[in-house]
Amino acid sequence: MLSSKLPDVGVSIFSQMTLLAQQTNALNLAQGFPDYDPPLALREALARHALAPGSHQYAPMPGLPRLRQAIAAQVARLQPDAPRPNADLEVTITAGATEALYGVLAAVVRPGDEVIILEPAYDLYGPAVRLQGGVPRYVRLPTPHFRPDWDAVRAAVSPRTRLILVNSPHNPSGAVFSAADWQALADLTEGTDILVLSDEVYEHLVFDGVPPLSARQHPALWARSFVLSSFGKTYHATGWKVGYCLAPAALSAELRRVHQFVTFAVSTPTQHALADVLEADHTDAHARGLAAFYQAKRDEFAGLLAGTGWELLPVPGGYFQLAGNAAFSQQGDLAFAEELARKWGVAVVPVSAFYHDGYDPGLVRFCFAKESATLRAAAGRLAQPPTAPA
Numbered sequence: 001m002l003s004s005k006l007p008d009v010g011v012s013i014f015s016q017m018t019l020l021a022q023q024t025n026a027l028n029l030a031q032g033f034p035d036y037d038p039p040l041a042l043r044e045a046l047a048r049h050a051l052a053p054g055s056h057q058y059a060p061m062p063g064l065p066r067l068r069q070a071i072a073a074q075v076a077r078l079q080p081d082a083p084r085p086n087a088d089l090e091v092t093i094t095a096g097a098t099e100a101l102y103g104v105l106a107a108v109v110r111p112g113d114e115v116i117i118l119e120p121a122y123d124l125y126g127p128a129v130r131l132q133g134g135v136p137r138y139v140r141l142p143t144p145h146f147r148p149d150w151d152a153v154r155a156a157v158s159p160r161t162r163l164i165l166v167n168s169p170h171n172p173s174g175a176v177f178s179a180a181d182w183q184a185l186a187d188l189t190e191g192t193d194i195l196v197l198s199d200e201v202y203e204h205l206v207f208d209g210v211p212p213l214s215a216r217q218h219p220a221l222w223a224r225s226f227v228l229s230s231f232g233k234t235y236h237a238t239g240w241k242v243g244y245c246l247a248p249a250a251l252s253a254e255l256r257r258v259h260q261f262v263t264f265a266v267s268t269p270t271q272h273a274l275a276d277v278l279e280a281d282h283t284d285a286h287a288r289g290l291a292a293f294y295q296a297k298r299d300e301f302a303g304l305l306a307g308t309g310w311e312l313l314p315v316p317g318g319y320f321q322l323a324g325n326a327a328f329s330q331q332g333d334l335a336f337a338e339e340l341a342r343k344w345g346v347a348v349v350p351v352s353a354f355y356h357d358g359y360d361p362g363l364v365r366f367c368f369a370k371e372s373a374t375l376r377a378a379a380g381r382l383a384q385p386p387t388a389p390a
């Protein structure tokens, strides 16, 4: 008989809530994807490459050289204070940040190794560690700001700690690491062999004029870090599943050992299309414009919910709004999220889904990467107590 390696893992909460949204005709503010399309220039580029002869066979294993060069050039422009990544040795194109996350963990975590995960956390971190025989060590981020308590993180470090996984801007809270946070992480790992996996898929979505900061911009951290980004998030193209990992050559080599057996190479025409738009965008207008684009959505959604009883937490980055549900619900957040979809017509993600032990901080997560019309319709429903039973 097959005995599951992940017996406690079911269908992800994001898929569950999307299904519930479809079944109940609720507006889907649950799963983190935009309801608008990637820029036309990118879609046209994909169409061109899809029709053209000659770009339909395997790309080189680490990614198309022209895409890796375009990424290295853009990263060098956006992070002039950090060393320019070497396109040949330090940039690896993956099937979304998901594959990079899994690949890094598979490459470096041995049975019994501990990995520190700050919760609430993206749902794949813990299971991916456990599949390697690793042991997740969970440290809770303090509410309501969700910035790490570095003393608590330090207390979780042991001689078995192999890696610390961080995520800034953070899903689900939107918390953003400051220079002091990165420094604290650097201090904590100094003189150890601990690696850092820095999930920066929302890297450009930092609001209120605060400059985005990457683990790459701290020299001591860069030496021990895998830094992940996602074209899905950056180009409103979550369905394309293309991301990349920046890491020093020796670390990238280890990721590539796994990548070549998991995916081998990411879709060739898609990589060409991304290279076209990156090469053409000399001023990085798209990436630089994302903060204002999403800040406007954040502010629009918050403005629409003002005075409705929803207690909105601050959102320094990312594309999610956390909201306290105390005014509307005395039940657990999962039951409340189901009721919201069925009776109020809005699907959300209960934040307990981001804790391995089901801890319920009494919050739900709205994705505001939506057209104004969707945000307005959702806010209209959220402002009205439900009138009809499910």
Ligand SMILES: Cc1ncc(COP(=O)(O)O)c(C=O)c1O
Pocket: 032, 095, 096, 097, 098, 099, 122, 167, 171, 199, 201, 229, 230, 231, 232, 233, 238, 241, 242, 243
């Ligand atoms: C924090 C975080 N990491 C990784 C991913 C996965 O990125 P991708 O779609 O590029 O695989 C997501 C997607 O929602 C995310 O929120």
